[in-house]
Each structure stands twice: as C-alpha cells, then as structure tokens.
Amino acid sequence: xxxxxxxxxxxxxxxxxxxxxxxxxxxxxxxxxxxxxxxxxxxxxxxxxxxxxxxxxxxxxxxxxxxxxxxxxxxxxxxxxxxxxxxxxxxxxxxxxxxxxxxxxxxxxxxxxxxxxxxxxxxxxxxxxxxxxxxxxxxxxxxxxxxxxxxxxxxxxxxxxxxxxxxxxxxxxxxxxxxxxxxxxxxxxxxxxxxxxxxxxxxxxxxxxxxxxxxxxxxxxxxxxxxxxxxxxxxxxxxxxxxxxxxxxxxxxxxxxxxxxxxxxxxxxxxxxxxxxxxxxxxxxxxxxxxxxxxxxxxxxxxxxxxxxxxxxxxxx
Ligand SMILES: [Zn+2]
Numbered sequence: 001x002x003x004x005x006x007x008x009x010x011x012x013x014x015x016x017x018x019x020x021x022x023x024x025x026x027x028x029x030x031x032x033x034x035x036x037x038x039x040x041x042x043x044x045x046x047x048x049x050x051x052x053x054x055x056x057x058x059x060x061x062x063x064x065x066x067x068x069x070x071x072x073x074x075x076x077x078x079x080x081x082x083x084x085x086x087x088x089x090x091x092x093x094x095x096x097x098x099x100x101x102x103x104x105x106x107x108x109x110x111x112x113x114x115x116x117x118x119x120x121x122x123x124x125x126x127x128x129x130x131x132x133x134x135x136x137x138x139x140x141x142x143x144x145x146x147x148x149x150x151x152x153x154x155x156x157x158x159x160x161x162x163x164x165x166x167x168x169x170x171x172x173x174x175x176x177x178x179x180x181x182x183x184x185x186x187x188x189x190x191x192x193x194x195x196x197x198x199x200x201x202x203x204x205x206x207x208x209x210x211x212x213x214x215x216x217x218x219x220x221x222x223x224x225x226x227x228x229x230x231x232x233x234x235x236x237x238x239x240x241x242x243x244x245x246x247x248x249x250x251x252x253x254x255x256x257x258x259x260x261x262x263x264x265x266x267x268x269x270x271x272x273x274x275x276x277x278x279x280x281x282x283x284x285x286x287x288x289x290x291x292x293x294x295x296x297x298x299x300x301x302x303x304x305x306x307x308x309x310x311x312x313x314x315x316x317x
Pocket of ligand 1: 164165175176177178179182184
C-alpha cells in the first residue's frame with residue numbers, strides 16, 4: 001500500500017497528515033501557521049509538520065510515495081511557486097514545492113487549496129462516484145475547484161476555476177477582486193451576516209441583534225437560525241443566498257455539464273433548509289430543452305478535505 005503526505009497551508013493553521021492510497025488518514029496533526037515568521041519560518045514549520053506526521057504514522061519518509069501541498073494562491077504551477085497569498089504577508093514568489101521536496105527528499109506537487117479540497121471530495125468524498133464535479137466552498141469568500149474528466153482545471157495562468165467570481169449580478173456589490181456582483185458577494189458565509197447588518201442599518205425590523213451576548217458580531221449561522229424561526233429579514237437573506245447559488249449552479253452546468261455540484265463550508269450545516277431552496281432556484285432557471293440531472297449536495301470530508309485532497313493530488317501525479 002502506498003502512502004502520501006498531505007500538507008494544507010492556511011492563514012491560521014498548517015495541517016499535515018499521512019494518507020494511504022485508498023484515501024484513509026493514517027495520522028494527522030495541526031499546528032499554528034505563525035505567518036509573522038515569514039516564508040522561511042512557515043516553510044520550516046511545514047517540513048517539521050510533514051516529518052511529525054510520518055513519525056506519528058510510523059512510516060519512514062523514504063517510504064512516502066509523494067507529498068501534496070495545498071496553498072492559498074495565486075500559484076505558478078509550472079515552477080511550484082506561491083506568487084502571493086492574502087493571509088500570508090511578505091509572500092512573493094515563494095518556491096514552496098522545491099523547498100519541501102528538497103527538505104524531505106520526496107517528490108512534491110503544489111496545488112491551490114480550494115482545488116485540493118475539491119479533489120479530495122472527488123477522490124473519496126461526495127464525488128467519489130463521478131468524473132465531472134464542481135465544488136464551491138462557502139467560507140470567507142467562495143473558493144471553488146473544477147474537476148473535469150477526472151482532472152483539475154487550471155487554465156492558462158493558473159486562474160481557471162474561480163467560480164466564486166462568476167458575475168451573477170451585473171453592477172452588483174463590489175468584490176475585493178475588483179469586479180462587481182461576484183457570486184461570493186452573495187453566497188459566502190461572510191456575506192450573509194454582512195447583508196443582514198446592512199439591512200438592519202437601513203432600519204429593517206428583525207429578531208437579530210448586531211452582536212451576540214459575548215460581543216462578537218453575528219455570523220451566517222445566526223442569520224440561518226433566525227430565518228428558521230421565521231424572521232422575515234433573515235429569511236430574505238437566506239432566499240437571496242440560495243437564489244444566487246442556484247443561478248451560479250445553472251451557469252456552471254451550461255459551461256461544464258458536471259454530474260455533481262458540491263457545497264462545502266460551515267453554511268452546509270443548514271442542510272435541506274439551504275439545499276432545497278438552491279435546487280428550487282436551479283429548477284426554475286435551468287434548461288427546459290432537456291432534463292437536468294446534476295446533483296447539488298453537501299461535502300462529506302469536513303475540515304479534512306484539504307489534507308486528503310493534497311494527498312490526492314500527489315497520488316494523481
Ligand atoms: Zn470577485
């Protein structure tokens with residue numbers, strides 16, 4: 001049985017694990033990223049995390065078939081560089097792949113973190129029985145990975161498959177990317193409370209309070225909970241979120257004809273309260289010239305998707 005190391009670099013934590021060729025995690029661990037230590041400090045920490053995972057799995061590094069690394073982008077796939085990373089200040093064309101490969105003495109492959117997570121779901125998660133799949137991770141933004149005929153789409157400059165920046169509302173809300181009306185402005189977990197707070201500031205009545213008892217700002221789950229209690233403002237925001245997700249799914253289907261669209265991230269805990277609405281919008285706005293067979297479903301791997309996906313990328317290399 002072959003084993004792979006998966007490394008998942010996030011702005012807060014580095015996750016590391018040994019994964020076998022059936023996608024089962026043999027050992028995993030997490031340590032803080034500490035971005036303030038700069039690229040050198042973070043890379044050293046990634047190498048340590050990989051070694052510790054191999055130790056914990058009791059598998060000598062020499063027997064690790066490959067190392068997959070999921071990183072925030074944009075990336076240069078040819079050269080194995082992280083060109084820049086919004087949550088990692090000072091990262092400028094950092095040669096992550098070659099550094100890790102040299103330090104561990106194993107072949108390494110670099111992948112965008114959202115793509116890696118999608119590939120993990122494709123390998124052993126929600127998409128294990130399909131060949132064409134799109135995953136949308138509803139988080140701070142909307143990350144996405146497109147798997148077409150079993151392969152991740154990268155595009156000419158590594159910027160393919162950014163479905164979070166499909167324009168679903170021309171001249172709509174301004175996005176951090178410079179466009180207006182991007183899907184992530186209406187469907188990310190952070191956009192949900194933001195739109196609720198905007199509506200409250202405009203004087204709309206609601207059972208929602210701007211902050212919780214502990215002083216923290218409300219999050220998407222608070223809005224969904226209020227919606228489930230029948231709060232009109234909150235329900236309107238859930239309907240709007242589902243509307244734009246449904247429209248995004250129609251567009252993805254016209255472009256790619258996937259068998260499955262998978263949503264990941266904390267918002268999927270709303271379950272059918274969200275998915276039913278997205279499927280209804282999809283049905284209302286999709287083709288009538290033929291049946292629509294796409295499955296719109298929640299992800300299955302939870303917070304392990306990035307780790308398993310990084311290993312999956314190494315395995316597919
Ligand atoms: Zn955008």
